[in-house]
Amino acid sequence: MTDQSELAKAEDEAANWAVLLADDPEDAELVRAFSAWLDSSALNAEVWARTLRVHRGMAALSPATRDRWPETASVGQRKKIPVDSDAMRRDAKGIAHFWRALSRKANWLPLASLAVAACLTLALLPQLTLRLSADFFTGTGEQRSLLLSDGSRLFLAPESAVDIAYSDGGRSVRLLEGSAFFEVQPDPGRPFSVDAGGTRTTVLGTAFGVDRTDAGAVVSVVHGCVRVEDRSVSPEVSDNLGAGDRLAVTRGRGASLTRALPGEMALWRRGELIARNLTISEVVESFRRYYSGVIWVAEPLASQRVTGLYRLDDPINTLAEMAEAHGATARQLSPWLLVLSH
Incomplete structure (x- = not known):
């Protein structure tokens, strides 16, 4: 587990790098020093990736940056995708130009540093608040199987969180985020219910899954x-x-x-995904909880449709094979950025 002081130090350094690069993004020595810092630890790379994601959410990197990403060889089965340090440096330049413009408007470089830190705080605060209110949660690529006090079993998908409240009169679960599957022990005197953002599912004894999405919720019944x-x-x-x-x-x-076959429901418990005539962009959405970084799919690849069975627990190689089957390539432009494109 990452020490909080180390995380705070990395976030401060990332903010400082954004300011320094904003001051002079063409300084070759500065860029070399930044690359050395980025390569020195996985934590630095993760924090910088968060900085990039916050930046993209605020203003986005120039589309021209993506056009200049270099071509690399397609990835074969079970081969490690090479990291492209040049593209990583270009990402740094892209965010540098943004923060340089910000600092010029303020005419005070420390303000840009404070802005980066504030944006990082705003980006991470919802996750922190969510985890503080949850009884159980999972991280990226992590699944958990939990035996509850009444003998019911709870399965949590990656990046999911639940709050559990049992009483003499009932058993209540709030799905705060993500997906969960329940095998409920019958108890007529204590109904079992799951709330997912206003969608309430009530049972006496059954096995079912609930997915909470940005658009609403999905309930799938295996039996009962x-x-x-x-x-x-x-x-x-x-x-x-x-x-x-x-x-x-x-x-x-x-x-x-x-309607669906009960055996095809909540396949994430086995690390599998069935896609039937879905766009590649839709399939990639299912992998985001299994990859600690950003997955970007270029057009027209994103709109192409696929049907098949895919492994969720190996997102890099699975997506690389999917891209290759459609004449495209997968490129890992940094430890935290995977790009699929023709």
Whole structure:
């Protein structure tokens, strides 16, 4: 586990590098020193990747930067994707120009450093708050299997969090983020319910999965039956689901019911993903919780459709093979940036 003082030190250094590079992004000696700092530890690379993500969210790197990313050979099966230090340096220049413009407006370079630190704090605060309010949570690429006090079993997907409240009259779980699967021990006197952002699923004894998404929630039943209610959408949802039912509740759009084989539900527990006529961009979304960095897919590759069974626990090689099958390549431009493009 990363020591908090080390993390704070790395974040301060990242903010300082942004200011220094903003002052003179063409200084070759400065860039060499920055590259040495970046390569000196995985923590430095991770913190800098967060800085880049915050920057992209605020203003985004110039699209021209992506056009100048160098071509590399496609990646074969189970081979390590090479890290491109030149592209990493160009990313540094891109963010440097942004912060230089900011500091000129303020006419005070320390203000740019404070801005970087403030943005990093704003970016990380939601995760910190979430974890403080959760009873159990998982990190990137991590799964957990938990035996609850009533004998029910809870499975957490990567980057997921739950809050559990048991009482004499009921068993309540809040899915704060991500995906969870439940094998519930029957107890008619204590109904078991899961709340995912307003979508409430209630059962007596069953096995089912709940996914909380930015758009709403998805409930999938493997066996038994559940009741799903959501009064925040129109029309309101109040449906009974049985084995093989999958109900997707979308904020502002209502709900849609589909059928699936129970054995194909919550395949993330086995580290697998089934894609049926999905765009590559949609498939990549499922891998983001398994990769500690940014995955970027260029057009027209992002819009191409795929069908297949994919391994989630090896995102770099799986996505490289997917890209290669469509005449594209996967390039790891830094330890925390994976690009798929033609």
